[in-house]
Amino acid sequence: LFEDEFGxxxxxxxQMVFEINAERxxxxxxxxxxxxxxxxxxxxxxxxxxxxxxYGFVCGYQDADNFIVLEISEDGYYSIWKYEDDEYVxxxxxxxxxxxxxxxxxxxxxxxxxxxxxxxxxxxxxxxxVDPNYRPGSVGLAAxxxxxxxxxxxFENFYxxxx
Numbered sequence: 001l002f003e004d005e006f007g008x009x010x011x012x013x014x015q016m017v018f019e020i021n022a023e024r025x026x027x028x029x030x031x032x033x034x035x036x037x038x039x040x041x042x043x044x045x046x047x048x049x050x051x052x053x054x055y056g057f058v059c060g061y062q063d064a065d066n067f068i069v070l071e072i073s074e075d076g077y078y079s080i081w082k083y084e085d086d087e088y089v090x091x092x093x094x095x096x097x098x099x100x101x102x103x104x105x106x107x108x109x110x111x112x113x114x115x116x117x118x119x120x121x122x123x124x125x126x127x128x129x130v131d132p133n134y135r136p137g138s139v140g141l142a143a144x145x146x147x148x149x150x151x152x153x154x155f156e157n158f159y160x161x162x163x
Contacts, residue, residue: 001029015154017047018055018143026144028058028067031160035059036136037113039161044106045154049074053151054144056119059112060131061138068131069142070110070119076101078126080117084133091117092127099124111163112139 002009006022009029018027040057056071065086072078078100080092099121100106111118114136118128139160143153 002027012154015045015156016141016158017152017154018141020053020143020145020151021149023145023147023149025149026054026069026142028061028069028140028142030058030061030138030140032138034136035112035139035160035162037111037115037163038139039159039163040110040112040139041157041159041161042108042141043156044108045104045156046074046152047154048150048152050145050148050151051075052146052148053153054079054146055153055155056108056142057110057112058140058142059110059117059137060135061140062135066135067137068112068117068134070112070117070127071142072097072100072106072108072119072121072126074103078119078121080119080127080129082131091129091131092119095127097121097126099126
């Protein structure tokens with residue numbers, strides 16, 4: 001689906017697999033449809049661990065400089081953040097959660113809408129916030145690395161539900 005010198009996104013064994021081979025890098029894949037409010041569900045699986053990789057959902061995607069990410073990390077944290085005019089804005093700071101620290105398996109879910117943003121793992125609500133500048137947009141999946149490259153994470157059973 002996508003490949004450059006820093007990694008790739010591909011379909012392998014019924015999973016959308018993100019391979020990130022560089023530090024401080026995030027890749028995402030979005031669908032072309034626009035959504036007002038929705039629930040996203042997926043089952044992520046770490047294929048090749050790096051210890052601090054992160055992965056989750058993209059919503060409200062306008063372009064590469066304007067989108068929201070709801071994600072968890074391999075080392076037990078979760079966050080909701082966005083790029084707004086190519087500037088990083090934290091909506092929910094990275095926070096440790098025992099539910100994420102187990103390492104999975106996980107069913108992740110997110111709600112994205114003008115009324116709120118929410119992130120859950122295995123039916124446990126981790127975070128909820130409001131982005132007053134939220135705009136409907138495309139949705140998808142994301143994965144990234146911070147200090148340790150060579151992350152491989154796969155997503156299965158990706159659902160988009162409209163409430």
